[in-house]
Amino acid sequence: MEMNQITVSDADLRKGAEEGMDAFLKVFIDKYLEVTGGVINEKTMPLLNGYQHTLLGYHFFREEVMEGGFVQLIQNGYGPYIFDNPFAKAMRLFGAKDFSKLIYEAKKIYDAHRADLEKDCTEDEFMAMYEQYEAFDDLEEKFMEEEELITAQIAAYVDEHLDSFATIA
Template sequence: MEVCKITVTDAALRKGAEEGMDGFLQVFIDKYLEVTGGEINKETMPLLNGWQHSLLGYHFFRQEVMEGGFVQLIQNGYGPYIFDNPFAKAMRLFGAKDFSKLLYEAKKIYDANRENLERDCTDDEFMAKYEKYEAFDDLEESYMDMEEIVTAKIAEYVDEHLDQFAKIVE
């Protein structure tokens, strides 16, 4: 196994854990965002391992879908990061099986409409995509219903496999 290059302090981890699962995960996410400059591209991809990318992918997924759904997630450039990588498989390995299935369903819609979904557009055209891609609505609603459970499963997985996500230092 590759040695983890990302480090977080034990103190930061304890403080995050005191804030609950969101705070615990945020310690890692903040470090990944710092290391990548918040940009995911060919220069920054090698800076994180697959497990770290999966956690960062969940961060972007959750943030975008909770705010503006799959259309916003894709329009903001995260479609390839989520759907062209083994993100759904990683979520299954993290224990979030229903979420993984949801991602595979969303990928079908994404793959069938990718060109139009990713196309730059005006604000009006962007808003029209919500009507055009109503197929995402049920998936978004399902995610909203499971979000807390999914986040808890991910936090539990990270806690049980810390060395995959960061080297803990004093």
């Protein structure tokens, strides 16, 4: 599938931009979710380019971490998408340098405990992971504090490189 098949309307972008950075990014993210069916696997990976995957990765990261931290992000299957792809490097290139460092720090914990963090578990075992992996706590707190700034940095990058994220019609 060619990149140019991901098209967003200029009107939607303008409306999103007027509503703020979250709404602006949502125009792209909604389109990526539509194209992939909200599922990231070997069938849907080729449907998006690296820039689009990075933005979609940030969407999943933000949604999962804000709701249930790194444990939830990983338990819901997004560990490989975030930590095995050049997501952290891309965030640095997008201008979110401190966030990039935070991802690398989380990756160290993930890599060291991957099998345990990704294993199927009961609700009780899942809840116990929050105590077991308190190492994530400071990173989660830091992300919560900086989320607006990070989102603003990403929105600014997208705004300056629209062609990399979609064809505007």
